[in-house]
Amino acid sequence: MLTPAELVWLIAAVAKGDEAAFERLYAATRAKLFGVVLRILRRQDLAEEVIQETYVKIWSSAGQFNPGLSSPITWMASIARNRAIDIVRKRGELSIEEEPAAMEVAADSPDPLARREMTEELKRLLECVGRLEPDRQKLVLLAYYNGWSREQLAAKFETPVNTVKTWLRRSMMDIRECLGL
Amino acid sequence: MMAYSEDQIALAAEYALGTLDAEERVQAETMMSADKEFAAMVEAWQHKLGVLNQMVGSVEPRPEVWNKIKSAISLSEAQAALVLPEAPPPAAPEIVEPSPVADTSNVIKLSVQARRWRNLATFATAIAAALIAMIAVGVYQPDLLPEAIRPKPRTQVVEVKIPSAPTSRSAQYVAVLQKEGGAPAFILTVDAATRNFTVRKVGASAEPGKSFELWLISDKLPRPRSLGVIGNSDFTARPVLASYDNDVINNATYAVTVEQAGGSPDGVPHSAPVFTGKLIETVPLAAPAPAPAR
Numbered sequence: 001m002l003t004p005a006e007l008v009w010l011i012a013a014v015a016k017g018d019e020a021a022f023e024r025l026y027a028a029t030r031a032k033l034f035g036v037v038l039r040i041l042r043r044q045d046l047a048e049e050v051i052q053e054t055y056v057k058i059w060s061s062a063g064q065f066n067p068g069l070s071s072p073i074t075w076m077a078s079i080a081r082n083r084a085i086d087i088v089r090k091r092g093e094l095s096i097e098e099e100p101a102a103m104e105v106a107a108d109s110p111d112p113l114a115r116r117e118m119t120e121e122l123k124r125l126l127e128c129v130g131r132l133e134p135d136r137q138k139l140v141l142l143a144y145y146n147g148w149s150r151e152q153l154a155a156k157f158e159t160p161v162n163t164v165k166t167w168l169r170r171s172m173m174d175i176r177e178c179l180g181l
Numbered sequence: 182m183m184a185y186s187e188d189q190i191a192l193a194a195e196y197a198l199g200t201l202d203a204e205e206r207v208q209a210e211t212m213m214s215a216d217k218e219f220a221a222m223v224e225a226w227q228h229k230l231g232v233l234n235q236m237v238g239s240v241e242p243r244p245e246v247w248n249k250i251k252s253a254i255s256l257s258e259a260q261a262a263l264v265l266p267e268a269p270p271p272a273a274p275e276i277v278e279p280s281p282v283a284d285t286s287n288v289i290k291l292s293v294q295a296r297r298w299r300n301l302a303t304f305a306t307a308i309a310a311a312l313i314a315m316i317a318v319g320v321y322q323p324d325l326l327p328e329a330i331r332p333k334p335r336t337q338v339v340e341v342k343i344p345s346a347p348t349s350r351s352a353q354y355v356a357v358l359q360k361e362g363g364a365p366a367f368i369l370t371v372d373a374a375t376r377n378f379t380v381r382k383v384g385a386s387a388e389p390g391k392s393f394e395l396w397l398i399s400d401k402l403p404r405p406r407s408l409g410v411i412g413n414s415d416f417t418a419r420p421v422l423a424s425y426d427n428d429v430i431n432n433a434t435y436a437v438t439v440e441q442a443g444g445s446p447d448g449v450p451h452s453a454p455v456f457t458g459k460l461i462e463t464v465p466l467a468a469p470a471p472a473p474a475r
Contacts, residue, residue: 022254026247031239038240040199048246055250069224074231078224081199081234089203122232143200144233150200172194173187179229 002028007072008065015062022059029076030055036077037084040147046087054080085147128178136171143168185222193219197226207383211368214355215461356435358456366456367411369395369435376422376430380411385456387413387439394440396450397425399433410444411437434459 002010007028013021033054038047057079065075115123129137135157142148142156150168154161185193189212195201196209213220358367366385371378380395387393396405409419422430436454438445445451 019254023247026250030246031241032234032237034242035237035240036234039237048242051242051246052249052253056253059250059254069221070228070231074228074234077231077234078197078227085199086203086206089201089206117235119232119235121229122235125229125232140198141233143198144230145237147199149202153200168195168198168200169191172191172198175229176190176194181225181229 004071004073008067011058011062011065011072014059015065022055025058026055029073032073033077033080037080039145040081040084040088047084050080050083050087053083081147088147089149124179125175128175131178132171132174136167139164139167140171140175185219189219190222193222194226196223197230207368211355211357215357354431354460356458356460358435358437358458360456367393367395367437367458369458369460371422371430371460373427375420376425377418377420378408378422379418382411385437390442391439392442392444393437393455394444394450396436396438396454397422397429397433398436399425399429401429401432405436405450407445407448407450408435410440431460 007025010021010025010028014025030051034047034051037050037054038044041047041050054076058076065072070078118126129140132140139153139157143153148156150161150164153168154164157164192201192205192209192212196206201209209223213223354371354373356369356371358369360366366383368381368383369378370381385393393411395408395411397408398405406425408421425433435458436450437456438450438452438454440451
């Protein structure tokens with residue numbers, strides 16, 4: 001993995017239409033982005049489509065990346081994740097019952113990182129998430145990592161959707177306060 | 182950061198978290214394109230939460246994916262090249278004899294005064310109320326449109342694909358077409374450089390046997406001009422605005438009427454506008470990246 005500074009450099013080159021830089025950017029980031037969307041979509045074919053659309057968008061909007069606001073990998077992952085969430089929300093609305101199996105599989109938690117490998121920002125966020133009640137910690141993390149809808153979360157926590165809605169909102173407000181956003 | 186309501190803050194946070202439903206996501210995206218500070222708030226959340234991805238394991242996609250990306254970007258380059266060399270705009274379309282329809286200038290003047298609304302929702306609701314009433318009374322016969330054939334204000338969200346802009350730096354204009362107080366039904370986006378426009382259908386479906394048709398209404402033109410029937414696909418892209426000048430495009434009211442299947446046969450709208458809106462300039466999402474450090 002390249003350093004964030006190297007990624008910024010590559011994105012700046014991509015913004016100028018540098019195809020070689022784009023290929024290096026892809027090589028350096030594709031596996032992370034694919035991991036993120038595959039967790040949410042749980043289907044190889046859909047995840048590949050999202051990756052394709054994501055990099056086409058990165059190519060066309062690299063000039064809009066602002067290193068002052070975001071890190072390169074977060075910016076790229078947000079594009080990918082937003083697209084993946086859009087897809088699951090729309091599929092979810094067609095039929096939530098379609099894949100009860102997927103919900104079981106998805107309950108596993110992502111790779112734990114050794115604490116020394118975590119960035120300061122991650123430690124700080126986890127500290128804030130850690131201040132939430134245990135159920136709500138899980139709620140927020142499942143929502144983020146698995147892209148679950150409120151309905152899916154309600155099923156998982158055996159609680160009404162409106163309660164989940166309140167919990168999510170409250171949790172985000174608590175995190176906001178804790179982070180000083 | 183400026184004062185947003187707790188609802189708006191929660192909308193931004195939950196957009197980044199991913200727990201909004203499809204309809205709320207479209208609302209959030211609409212606000213992001215209309216309000217730079219709201220977009221910055223969403224980005225801040227995405228950045229704060231994005232660090233969680235450090236814990237997600239990497240998975241290699243198949244090599245075919247790269248080939249598809251490569252061919253997709255060379256394709257969009259080719260398309261951009263076709264559109265980009267901007268010829269001087271052709272003359273405005275032929276001026277038609279004064280129409281028997283009442284003069285619409287008073288309708289338009291009302292709205293010209295207020296050019297820059299920061300809050301899209303307030304803007305669209307305020308304008309839609311005035312325009313729907315005045316256009317309906319002043320321009321069209323109000324009794325032409327029985328309540329029964331007006332589409333219900335459903336807000337069913339269809340797949341919205343974001344068309345990739347041919348150039349990322351040209352100004353984009355967006356209009357949210359909606360009923361008075363209703364949810365957005367169509368989102369019209371105009372690229373200032375190419376004058377291509379796209380219509381994304383977000384909350385409306387035509388009754389069987391009817392079509393939605395998009396019109397441009399301007400005080401510079403004697404009568405509404407058709408911009409074509411809005412197809413059944415999720416978004417419709419057309420170059421027809423190229424024949425209008427920027428002033429007309431920027432100040433026009435865009436309205437959607439319900440027409441017989443396939444659109445108005447005589448180039449004249451046959452219903453009162455069901456959804457209306459005006460363009461606002463969307464601010465570029467972020468400053469361009471600085472020159473790479475050496």
